Amino acid sequence: MPDATFACPDLTTFCRLDELGLQVVGQRLEPDRAVLACRIAEADQWCRRCGCEGTARDSVLRRLAHEPLGWRPTTLEVTIRRYRCADCGHVWRQDTSRAAEPRARTSRRGLRWALEGIVCQHLTVARVAEGLGVSWNTANDAVLAEGRRVLIDDAQRFDGVKVLGVDEHVVRHEALLFRMEVKDLHGLVVVAAR
Numbered sequence: 724m725p726d727a728t729f730a731c732p733d734l735t736t737f738c739r740l741d742e743l744g745l746q747v748v749g750q751r752l753e754p755d756r757a758v759l760a761c762r763i764a765e766a767d768q769w770c771r772r773c774g775c776e777g778t779a780r781d782s783v784l785r786r787l788a789h790e791p792l793g794w795r796p797t798t799l800e801v802t803i804r805r806y807r808c809a810d811c812g813h814v815w816r817q818d819t820s821r822a823a824e825p826r827a828r829t830s831r832r833g834l835r836w837a838l839e840g841i842v843c844q845h846l847t848v849a850r851v852a853e854g855l856g857v858s859w860n861t862a863n864d865a866v867l868a869e870g871r872r873v874l875i876d877d878a879q880r881f882d883g884v885k886v887l888g889v890d891e892h893v894v895r896h897e898a899l900l901f902r903m904e905v906k907d908l909h910g911l912v913v914v915a916a917r
């Protein structure tokens with residue numbers, strides 16, 4: 724290492740997978756995409772029903788689209804352990820809620836990348852879908868759901884705000900949706916009053 728300000732190279736922290744409770748255990752680089760094999764950092768062996776210790780019996784694989792590192796679609800292949808309680812027979816999987824919403828096909832970092840891409844970088848949904856390596860519909864549904872979760876569902880989001888405006892150059896996609904609703908396809912700026 725050149726000096727003390729550098730740490731050892733570490734794919735887990737570089738890809739911000741520690742924030743998702745994951746550890747990278749392998750990589751596969753293909754010409755047009757990267758696949759990172761991950762495991763869940765925390766064991767999850769205590770029975771949710773009776774509190775006894777379970778034993779790992781097998782594992783399942785969950786694929787998640789992640790943010791495209793270096794603009795290359797990056798997929799996470801997460802191995803999830805399944806446990807069986809020795810006492811009551813209950814079966815459960817390791818908790819993956821830090822990595823993704825239940826049943827989601829995109830990681831939380833992937834969703835954040837997509838939402839920031841649309842709202843802050845003016846990317847199109849088609850470009851976001853290409854970055855995530857998913858279909859247009861999957862990307863669109865994911866962005867709308869994440870936008871609703873982090874923006875609209877936040878009851879305090881207008882605290883301290885006096886004037887609301889939607890400028891299509893700033894939030895093109897949302898402005899388009901709003902304009903579709905009010906059937907104003909020509910106005911460059913929509914002012915939203917609540």
Ligand SMILES: [Zn+2]
Nearest residue numbers: 770773808811
């Ligand atoms: Zn149990």
